[in-house]
Amino acid sequence: MVISLEKKVKEILMILQPRTISEAIESLNKLDIEKVWFRGFTEEELEVHLNDFINNTDYDYYWIIADDVIVDNKPLELLRPLLYEGKVVSGYCLLRNDMDRYNISTEDNLTISHYYEPSFIQYLWKRKRYNLSKGVVELAKSFENAVDNEEDINKIIDNDRNLMIGKRLEDFLSKDEILSQTNDYFTTTFTGWSFTGMPKEVWLNYPFRTAFSGSHTDAQFTIRYVLNDYNDIWTHKDAEHIHLKQESNNTFKQDWIVGIEKPIIHFGNGMINRDEIESECIWWE
Numbered sequence: 001m002v003i004s005l006e007k008k009v010k011e012i013l014m015i016l017q018p019r020t021i022s023e024a025i026e027s028l029n030k031l032d033i034e035k036v037w038f039r040g041f042t043e044e045e046l047e048v049h050l051n052d053f054i055n056n057t058d059y060d061y062y063w064i065i066a067d068d069v070i071v072d073n074k075p076l077e078l079l080r081p082l083l084y085e086g087k088v089v090s091g092y093c094l095l096r097n098d099m100d101r102y103n104i105s106t107e108d109n110l111t112i113s114h115y116y117e118p119s120f121i122q123y124l125w126k127r128k129r130y131n132l133s134k135g136v137v138e139l140a141k142s143f144e145n146a147v148d149n150e151e152d153i154n155k156i157i158d159n160d161r162n163l164m165i166g167k168r169l170e171d172f173l174s175k176d177e178i179l180s181q182t183n184d185y186f187t188t189t190f191t192g193w194s195f196t197g198m199p200k201e202v203w204l205n206y207p208f209r210t211a212f213s214g215s216h217t218d219a220q221f222t223i224r225y226v227l228n229d230y231n232d233i234w235t236h237k238d239a240e241h242i243h244l245k246q247e248s249n250n251t252f253k254q255d256w257i258v259g260i261e262k263p264i265i266h267f268g269n270g271m272i273n274r275d276e277i278e279s280e281c282i283w284w285e
Contacts, residue, residue, distance in 0.1 A: 012033070012063065025269075049263075054203045061083055090233055090234075090239075091236075093240060097245065103172060104188035208221075265284040268281040
């Protein structure tokens, strides 16, 4: 496949930054791409602010990545040719460092569909977590048999979460499985926001959205774009980077800033200290 890259395009990397991890910031700053940092936001808050940024800027392509990574330009260089053809692309990394499973999959029936889509379990959990009224839960009762006592609710939530996590890990690829793919470029049925790039039109049609838990935006995109609408996400065998997440079900919370400092959206290099961000680089605060 011969692809021309002569066309001058406008692209930007959106970095989701709930922490100030020095080695990750240093690594991301070195990338050969314009960057915008969404610093100090929850994923629920980003449903408004990230979508607003995309709607009100004029880039051709928008990439997205987390802030707990060590990266270089290789994934960008490998994935840009397909992105510039209008495809959705993504790199990959380990789900966590104590296992050989990466956040891409070739399973057509990836089991995230039940765990992350709105379901009776999600209504129950959100009711429990956010103290929503029973009226919200009533919406789900027409789909499944409901229970009202806290003990049964906890059992259902725990059983559902354990079952789905167990299945999910089996669906994701090991490094040997990645390297054994027939072609260097292949499709994945999941993206974990690991150097994920899309044309603006795709972002507008599939906006950034959380699950009922207030997180899992990568899974939500996968459900809508791949599992529901049968679209492809492309990756490359060598489009890997390092993920700093250390333990199962434990967010890497080094230097956490969400809820501690005022959120801000800014261009340029990432900073450890908020007051080092130059005023001319600020898009929103």
